[in-house]
Amino acid sequence: MTPINLTILGATGTIGVNTLDVVARHPERFSIVALTGATQLDKLAEQCRQFRPRYAVVMDAERAATLKTLLAGLDIEVRWGVEALEEVSALPEVDSVMAAIVGAAGLRPAMAAARAGKRILLANKETLVMAGHFFMEAVKAGGASLLPIDSEHNAVFQSMPAGYDGNLAGHGVRRILLTASGGPFRSRAVETLAAVTPEEAVAHPTWVMGKKISVDSATMMNKGLEVIEARWLFNARPEQIEVVIHPQSIIHSMVEYLDGSVLAQLYTPDMRTPIAHSLAYPERVAAGVPWLDLAKIGTLTFEAPDFQRFPCLKLAYQALATGGAAPAILNAANEEAVAAFLDHRIPYLAISETLSTVLARLHDRPAGNLEELEAVDAEARNIAQALIAAL
Numbered sequence: 001m002t003p004i005n006l007t008i009l010g011a012t013g014t015i016g017v018n019t020l021d022v023v024a025r026h027p028e029r030f031s032i033v034a035l036t037g038a039t040q041l042d043k044l045a046e047q048c049r050q051f052r053p054r055y056a057v058v059m060d061a062e063r064a065a066t067l068k069t070l071l072a073g074l075d076i077e078v079r080w081g082v083e084a085l086e087e088v089s090a091l092p093e094v095d096s097v098m099a100a101i102v103g104a105a106g107l108r109p110a111m112a113a114a115r116a117g118k119r120i121l122l123a124n125k126e127t128l129v130m131a132g133h134f135f136m137e138a139v140k141a142g143g144a145s146l147l148p149i150d151s152e153h154n155a156v157f158q159s160m161p162a163g164y165d166g167n168l169a170g171h172g173v174r175r176i177l178l179t180a181s182g183g184p185f186r187s188r189a190v191e192t193l194a195a196v197t198p199e200e201a202v203a204h205p206t207w208v209m210g211k212k213i214s215v216d217s218a219t220m221m222n223k224g225l226e227v228i229e230a231r232w233l234f235n236a237r238p239e240q241i242e243v244v245i246h247p248q249s250i251i252h253s254m255v256e257y258l259d260g261s262v263l264a265q266l267y268t269p270d271m272r273t274p275i276a277h278s279l280a281y282p283e284r285v286a287a288g289v290p291w292l293d294l295a296k297i298g299t300l301t302f303e304a305p306d307f308q309r310f311p312c313l314k315l316a317y318q319a320l321a322t323g324g325a326a327p328a329i330l331n332a333a334n335e336e337a338v339a340a341f342l343d344h345r346i347p348y349l350a351i352s353e354t355l356s357t358v359l360a361r362l363h364d365r366p367a368g369n370l371e372e373l374e375a376v377d378a379e380a381r382n383i384a385q386a387l388i389a390a391l
């Protein structure tokens with residue numbers, strides 16, 4: 001068996017670690033070419049010792065020097081910066097790129113993988129939220145292929161007809177139903193939300209994830225970003241994408257067909273399932289995930305999302321309807337607001353208020369190319385930071 005050569009962007013994060021867990025179960029199938037991280041140097045060094053990539057990439061020269069010391073004696077080239085991330089995503093010997101950097105920082109390396117025609121295992125939803133149109137164009141032009149890692153989109157992908165080509169109606173699809181756990185505050189009294197702490201917000205009831213996406217799950221901005229992500233991945237209109245709250249996180253999403261059939265994908269909530277699916281696609285490999293015991297689970301429940309409790313979800317639908325730069329503005333302001341909340345600089349409810357103000361001020365900015373989108377991303381961050389500082 002010829003192994004699949006992998007670059008893992010964001011190897012030290014939650015998705016990166018789960019990816020390496022699946023890879024370690026199948027050493028004959030996968031070979032690591034590059035691992036990247038940002039700040040967790042000891043963890044990256046440990047991963048490098050175990051998986052022996054040819055390249056390791058970190059954020060800056062100082063960290064690269066430290067990592068070099070940690071890896072002394074090993075034949076691993078240590079590099080740093082965005083250009084190095086782009087390069088290890090486009091190396092000729094790389095077959096698949098796991099795009100699992102968090103936030104807007106993941107955009108450029110994912111674009112590089114798209115232009116180089118790689119199979120992209122896309123966890124970094126921000127790439128599609130910020131620049132969906134340009135990214136999908138780059139995937140097409142570069143001859144790349146895209147497999148979604150986000151559990152919902154991976155479930156939709158698996159529930160779509162084989163050979164789905166972006167034409168929902170042509171394949172008899174009526175709607176995409178994205179499930180959402182509802183996060184830790186689904187049933188908390190609305191009047192107590194003002195007092196929510198970062199520690200409470202990151203304590204997700206069903207998933208173990210990085211801090212930023214955990215806060216996004218609490219506000220349901222994560223689901224909003226996923227609605228935008230689904231729009232690009234499946235070429236769906238906003239009204240063809242519906243969110244349904246399903247607190248048990250057993251059904252990971254569904255596709256409804258014109259004849260009334262609804263196809264769903266189920267598993268014990270564990271990101272190693274969509275990761276293993278995408279790593280081995282179209283084959284299936286063991287992921288180490290506990291088997292689903294439906295009799296033990298007993299009950300699956302569903303409810304409609306409450307847009308008053310979750311204003312961020314409504315803002316995401318609005319940004320999608322506005323189009324252009326609006327989703328990128330929303331994403332940038334959200335990254336700043338979530339970072340400030342995690343730092344105890346703003347209260348929980350100020351997250352959605354910040355997004356709403358930034359979106360209203362900038363929504364008509366041009367979005368004709370990637371550079372304009374990056375400029376509006378920077379402008380949105382500046383305004384968000386000013387609003388945060390004034391609070």
Ligand SMILES: NC(=O)c1ccc[n+]([C@@H]2O[C@H](COP(=O)([O-])OP(=O)(O)OC[C@H]3O[C@@H](n4cnc5c(N)ncnc54)[C@H](OP(=O)(O)O)[C@@H]3O)[C@@H](O)[C@H]2O)c1
Nearest residue numbers: 010012013014015037038039040101102105123124209210
């Ligand atoms: N976790 C999940 O279950 C899940 C599910 C679906 C989708 N996703 C998506 O997957 C992506 C990763 O999520 P995660 O939960 O794995 O995040 P995470 O645990 O915070 O990990 C983020 C990774 O990105 C690296 N990184 C952070 N800032 C960077 C920068 N400026 N430049 C280069 N690398 C940087 C981090 O390096 P250091 O740790 O070394 O600093 C780490 O390796 C996100 O887009 C998220 O929305 C996650």
